[in-house]
Amino acid sequence: MALAETETEKDMCGIVGLFLKKDELRPQLGDLLTDMLITMTDRGPDSAGIAIYGDEGGTLKMTVQSDTPATSFAGLDAALSAALGAPVTMRVIDTHAVLTLPEGSDAAARSWLAERGIRVMGSGHAMEIFKEVGLPRDVAARFGIRGMGGSHGIGHTRMATESAVTTLGAHPFSTGADQCLVHNGSLSNHNQMRRVLTAKGFAPQTQNDTEVAACYISSRLAEGASLGAALEGTLEDLDGFFTFVVGTRTGFGVVRDPIACKPAVMAETEDYVAFGSEYRAFAKLPGIDTARVWEPEPATVYFWER
Structure with a gap:
């Protein structure tokens, strides 16, 4: 153009x-x-x-990212569930994971994750965010967009x-x-x-x-x-x-x-x-x-x- x-x-x-x-x-x-x-x-x-x-x-969810997902995400859902005192589930997608959280726990979850070097990409009830270094074709394929x-x-x-x-x-x-x-x-x-x-x-x-x-x-x-x-x-x-x-x-x-x-x-x-x-x-x-x-x-x- x-x-x-x-x-x-x-x-x-x-x-x-x-x-x-x-x-x-x-x-x-x-x-x-x-x-x-x-x-x-x-x-x-x-x-x-x-x-x-x-x-x-849907329920409250949070998309998180780690450069070392194999170690950072291992047992993350159970540990965060214990910290929040309520069930947490996790869906791992390459370097990202989508966590479902109890209502009202966004701030507490962010603080807990920050202490462990896990980055929050975004949170809400409808939105999931996936972003990484690389070409759009490769990034989209990694996350199954x-x-x-x-x-x-x-x-x-x-x-x-x-x-x-x-x-x-x-x-x-x-x-x-x-x-x-x-x-x-x-x-x-x-x-x-x-x-x-x-x-x-x-x-x-x-x-x-x-x-x-x-x-x-x-x-x-x-x-x-x-x-x-x-x-x-x-x-x-x-x-x-x-x-x-x-x-x-x-x-x-x-x-x-x-x-x-x-x-x-x-x-x-x-x-x-x-x-x-x-x-x-x-x-x-x-x-x-x-x-x-x-x-x-x-x-x-x-x-x-x-």
């Missing part, structure tokens, strides 16, 4: 998102998102990640130029229950916002400016703002060049900064809404030949909720 030519190599990343309107498509979510993300590989081959929103009425179903999901493939290529530096970033964000661009006031957000109790844990944006969205949602209002707030409070795609338990939203130099395109049919950094991300979506396709306007919030 012509828009891509305005970007410097430094700022290239690939974003995809898919919000399904019809439940009949839920079993295909992981397969469709995987194809979309693989198509964006040349926009950022360093690391990749996908957030899947599955069972909306194609076999995962759900109502909506977002994905990102990263070109790391301003921070290290690490698992924690990969997107999506989750800083609130069932909430995560992917980002293409860079923020100029992220250090200032980091101090503001820390004072509010939403302290970023990495140096990545994308996590600052995720914390901002979390803080607004915690204050009672709707997803649309939280996205509108980014236009006033965050400076820089950015395209954000955000997932919540029931929603999916997109916003671009007022200049909107980062490439973006959307497609909508009666069955789904899709976002991609480039049109080619939609190539394998069903019914794309009859979809309404448009470039999202600058400084305009788009969001859909179930």
